[in-house]
């Protein structure tokens with residue numbers, strides 16, 4: 011059964027039956043189930059990984075469907091959280107994988123809970139602050155992770171092997187300053203995110219199957235519209251790197267916080283008020299004030315001006331503003347403070 015299901019990759023000699031066995035006992039964490047994350051999750055689940063932990067704070071929207079290959083129109087209509095929707099679809103592809111779906115936002119306080127026990131971490135996020143947090147955790151706990159990013163027709167991927175290769179902070183000591191192009195402002199093409207997610211999944215499979223020496227220690231970049239596809243050598247480790255040399259985990263220790271406003275979107279995330287919300291009760295309370303819809307994971311409410319999505323852990327995304335003050339006001343008006 012196992013033999014026939016995975017026969018094509020087992021037959022690939024450098025992977026082999028031993029690689030399959032080790033993969034089946036491994037755990038990977040995917041941070042962010044957007045375009046990159048859904049490709050990574052699809053490939054790892056189908057390849058027969060043991061445990062896949064999916065972390066995502068957002069819900070499925072129609073504009074995701076062009077590139078986030080796991081989701082369907084039904085998921086968008088139902089407003090399902092991405093982690094939950096991804097889990098359901100992945101189990102249809104391989105019911106033998108243990109899939110933990112966490113509708114949550116990775117931050118310094120929950121990093122141990124969300125990333126602990128991982129054999130590899132895959133980057134499916136859209137911002138540098140979270141990547142620097144993943145890097146701090148990875149270096150501190152000696153867990154390999156695979157960076158990936160895509161915008162427009164351009165993508166980049168790079169494996170980080172703590173204690174061996176340069177770490178992310180050796181290369182990017184600080185988040186880039188100024189306004190960066192985002193998928194919302196500059197667009198993004200599905201083949202690019204699929205390529206980058208595939209490269210990340212490939213390097214993760216090597217690590218999880220006990221084939222880390224085969225990891226390609228290169229920075230891969232590609233522009234699939236204009237042509238150049240390159241691999242450049244990773245720079246050496248920075249002997250002054252705050253993370254891997256001095257072991258100062260600035261982002262993990264919470265001296266720096268992830269931004270409240272969402273990557274280029276006309277929306278703000280409220281995540282500092284952490285306490286569970288009874289979504290059924292809240293739905294009943296909001297009913298007379300505007301259209302409201304709730305499932306067990308999330309509630310969506312529209313007051314005519316703003317759309318508020320509240321998750322069961324108390325976190326919310328307020329759409330229709332980029333003003334943090336306005337979003338906080340909307341939150342306290344309808345959810346409480």
Ligand SMILES: [Zn+2]
Pocket residue numbers: 176177178179180181247248251252253254255
């Ligand atoms: Zn470093």
